[in-house]
Amino acid sequence: MTVTTPETVGATRGLPSLGPEGTRLLRLLDDTFEGWGLSAGARPMTMPPLLPAADLARLDYYDNFPHQAVLAAPLDLDRRLTTPFDEARGQWPAASLEPAGLGLPSASCYAVYLDHQGRQVADDTLVTICSWCFRKETHYEGMRRQLGFRMREVVALGTREHAEDHLAAFTARIESFAAAVGLTLRKEAACDPFFDKGGSKALLQRLTPVKHEFLYEDLAIASVNTHRNFFGDRCAITLGSGGPAFTSCVAFGLERWLSALTRRHGGWEAATRAVLDAAGPVT
Amino acid sequence: MTVTTPETVGATRGLPSLGPEGTRLLRLLDDTFEGWGLSAGARPMTMPPLLPAADLARLDYYDNFPHQAVLAAPLDLDRRLTTPFDEARGQWPAASLEPAGLGLPSASCYAVYLDHQGRQVADDTLVTICSWCFRKETHYEGMRRQLGFRMREVVALGTREHAEDHLAAFTARIESFAAAVGLTLRKEAACDPFFDKGGSKALLQRLTPVKHEFLYEDLAIASVNTHRNFFGDRCAITLGSGGPAFTSCVAFGLERWLSALTRRHGGWEAATRAVLDAAGPVT
Numbered sequence: 001m002t003v004t005t006p007e008t009v010g011a012t013r014g015l016p017s018l019g020p021e022g023t024r025l026l027r028l029l030d031d032t033f034e035g036w037g038l039s040a041g042a043r044p045m046t047m048p049p050l051l052p053a054a055d056l057a058r059l060d061y062y063d064n065f066p067h068q069a070v071l072a073a074p075l076d077l078d079r080r081l082t083t084p085f086d087e088a089r090g091q092w093p094a095a096s097l098e099p100a101g102l103g104l105p106s107a108s109c110y111a112v113y114l115d116h117q118g119r120q121v122a123d124d125t126l127v128t129i130c131s132w133c134f135r136k137e138t139h140y141e142g143m144r145r146q147l148g149f150r151m152r153e154v155v156a157l158g159t160r161e162h163a164e165d166h167l168a169a170f171t172a173r174i175e176s177f178a179a180a181v182g183l184t185l186r187k188e189a190a191c192d193p194f195f196d197k198g199g200s201k202a203l204l205q206r207l208t209p210v211k212h213e214f215l216y217e218d219l220a221i222a223s224v225n226t227h228r229n230f231f232g233d234r235c236a237i238t239l240g241s242g243g244p245a246f247t248s249c250v251a252f253g254l255e256r257w258l259s260a261l262t263r264r265h266g267g268w269e270a271a272t273r274a275v276l277d278a279a280g281p282v283t
Numbered sequence: 284m285t286v287t288t289p290e291t292v293g294a295t296r297g298l299p300s301l302g303p304e305g306t307r308l309l310r311l312l313d314d315t316f317e318g319w320g321l322s323a324g325a326r327p328m329t330m331p332p333l334l335p336a337a338d339l340a341r342l343d344y345y346d347n348f349p350h351q352a353v354l355a356a357p358l359d360l361d362r363r364l365t366t367p368f369d370e371a372r373g374q375w376p377a378a379s380l381e382p383a384g385l386g387l388p389s390a391s392c393y394a395v396y397l398d399h400q401g402r403q404v405a406d407d408t409l410v411t412i413c414s415w416c417f418r419k420e421t422h423y424e425g426m427r428r429q430l431g432f433r434m435r436e437v438v439a440l441g442t443r444e445h446a447e448d449h450l451a452a453f454t455a456r457i458e459s460f461a462a463a464v465g466l467t468l469r470k471e472a473a474c475d476p477f478f479d480k481g482g483s484k485a486l487l488q489r490l491t492p493v494k495h496e497f498l499y500e501d502l503a504i505a506s507v508n509t510h511r512n513f514f515g516d517r518c519a520i521t522l523g524s525g526g527p528a529f530t531s532c533v534a535f536g537l538e539r540w541l542s543a544l545t546r547r548h549g550g551w552e553a554a555t556r557a558v559l560d561a562a563g564p565v566t
Contacts, residue, residue: 010398013385015331017398023329046306048298049415049431054373062368066358071375072387074419075345075352085345090337091384092354094377101374102296104355115293115300132332132415136357148332 014140014147018258021268022143025261025275026254030130030152032279033252036173037128037154040166047111047129050102055114059234061106068135070147071100104134108153109249116157117235121245125157126166130254143259144219150254156247157237160228163248167224170250174214174222180278182264183221185214190223216260223251297423297430301541304551305426308544308558309537313413313435315562316535319456320411320437323449330394330412333385338397342517344389351418353430354383387417391436392532399440400518404528408440409449413537426542427502433537439530440520443511446531450507453533457497457505463561465547466504468497473506499543506534 010016018026038044050072056062062069076098083095105111108131130152137145156166171187178185190211210227213220225248231237232244239245261271293299301309317327333355339345345352359381366378388394391414413435420428439449454470461468473494493510496503508531514520515527522528544554 010331013331013335015333015385017331017394018329020326020328023327026329043303044306045303046301046309048293048296048300049417050298052296052373053368053375054370057368057370057373062358062363066360066363069358070355071358071380072353072417073356073375073377073380073383075349075354076377077349080345080349085336085340086382087337087340089382089384090335090340091382092336092356093382094356094359094380097354097356097377097380097383099369099372099374099376100356100380101372102298111300134332134355 011142012140014137014145016142016146021272022258025258025268025272026150028272028275028279029252029257030150030254032177032275033152033154034128034130035279036170037126040126040154040169041124042126042128042154045112045115045127045129047105047108047115047131049105049132051105051111051114053101053103056103056105056110059110059113059231061103061110065106065135068106068137070104070134070136072102072104073097073100105131106133106135107251108133108151109155109247109251112153112155112157113231113235113237113247116237118237120238120240121157123158123239123241124162125245126154127157128152128154143255146255149256152252152254153249155249157232157245159239160246163226163246167226167248167250171212171224174224174250177278178214178216181261181274183216183260185216185221188213188215190220216264219256219260221253221256221260225249225251294425295423297420297428299425299429304555305541308541308551308555309433311555311558311562312535312540313433313537315460315558316435316437317411317413318562319453320409323409323437323452324407325409325411325437328395328398328410328412330388330391330398330414332388332415334388334394334397336384336386339386339388339393342393342396342514344386344393348389348418351389351420353387353417353419355385355387356380356383388414389416389418390534391416391434392438392530392534395436395438395440396514396518396520396530399520401520403521403523404440406441406522406524407445408528409437410440411435411437426538429538432539435535435537436532438532440515440528442522443529446509446529450509450531450533454495454507457507457533460561461497461499464544464557466499466543468499468504471496471498473503499547502539502543504536504539504543508532508534 080096083093133151156163190213211225214222227247229244231247237245265271363379366376416434439446473496494508497505510530512527514530520528548554
């Protein structure tokens with residue numbers, strides 16, 4: 001039997017495991033970011049780990065991100081016998097699968113809009129969640145670029161002003177926290193693939209950016225995103241005053257924070273100490 | 284646009300979301316069970332959310348559980364154009380997918396054996412993890428039977444005695460904790476589909492059960508499992524004395540604990556209070 005070392009396999013596939021130090025620091029960071037959400041009045045929720053493909057299609061996901069999309073499909077009990085497991089390539093042929101009615105989410109907030117669909121929300125709604133997210137990439141690299149990674153988000157749903165104020169408040173929190181943990185961040189407007197790059201929406205976006213990223217060196221570790229009333233409209237999320245809700249979200253790529261902090265501080269222990277000193281007691 | 288209520292969709296598909304109360308109680312329970320592991324000396328780790336299908340195949344997963352298996356497959360950028368999204372059924376045809384090289388895990392501990400493959404472990408190794416697990420079922424039911432659910436495990440790798448002692452110690456902890464939170468549990472030997480039901484291994488298992496479940500009413504909320512040296516052998520996990528490691532694991536189905544506790548106590552608040560009173564301060 002051939003035995004491969006798990007780190008190599010996992011990192012190459014964008015699926016590394018974390019030992020005690022990484023597990024602890026990720027939790028500490030997540031508790032910190034969640035705590036910011038809670039102190040701002042966010043409802044902590046848990047979203048399903050898979051989303052209906054039909055819902056993602058309705059949100060244009062497969063038009064805008066087809067290269068990143070990963071689906072979940074059950075094994076077909078009959079066809080697995082006629083098109084068996086491909087031992088040489090280590091994979092099930094597509095013909096051995098049932099159709100895929102569920103997708104692996106690429107961002108935590110999609111599930112929040114879907115969870116609120118068809119509902120009226122308060123003008124100042126905030127929700128915070130942390131989910132595993134999945135993006136197929138052309139290559140993977142340690143904790144910097146993973147196929148599966150965790151994203152903590154704090155999502156605003158409500159008036160246009162609420163959505164804008166949310167991003168302004170969290171921009172300030174991110175910048176002061178980064179300074180406190182010794183990370184010099186650069187804020188940059190990003191070309192959000194949420195809109196088709198070739199279309200008129202992309203042009204509009206270059207004129208009025210809807211996504212800003214916070215980069216440590218060349219690595220984006222957080223972002224603030226405004227969606228105008230796109231999700232409110234598509235998911236029929238309404239305000240008491242009538243009309244679709246505006247939404248915005250603040251996203252933290254948790255493994256990327258581990259990457260930045262351990263690179264900056266030279267190891268798990270110093271990185272953890274820096275966060276403990278900066279975060280203070282977690283609520 | 285047709286709008287469906289998310290609870291119905293999520294629950295029907297085995298993918299409900301949790302509000303603040305459920306999110307909090309699940310975390311409290313998970314912290315409690317993790318704390319038992321830590322106090323016994325377990326390494327807290329984080330495992331990848333997807334596992335190589337070749338590894339799962341090598342562990343006989345697709346022979347023993349083909350009816351539950353769910354695969355992860357990227358969208359094929361060319362074939363999605365020739366076999367497009369099926370709007371009527373809300374699914375991508377299998378022909379629009381790439382082959383599936385990764386599987387969604389059905390239990391948390393598979394990743395632990397794979398993470399340790401080809402390594403020598405100490406005679407008394409313990410690892411604790413919590414992962415999303417996925418099992419296709421013929422029907423789903425609230426927090427009792429989900430397609431995607433969370434499983435906290437405390438896994439023993441080492442000598443036969445270590446694996447046995449681990450289950451004995453955690454059996455006692457489960458029974459006393461259940462009594463403290465007001466759940467009357469029944470311990471039953473289970474027919475573990477880990478072994479082929481029709482084979483000689485199944486016969487052996489009926490003679491010497493390898494899995495015991497703890498049931499509240501008719502719902503299994505925890506289990507203790509011994510695998511002899513099956514995973515140690517298949518994954519080449521060795522002991523200092525030579526020979527494959529023995530393994531065992533204790534598993535907690537976290538949403539099922541929520542189901543049992545809210546049913547027993549009549550709601551989130553009373554259920555949470557019962558756990559807080561029983562668990563004491565979490566380490």
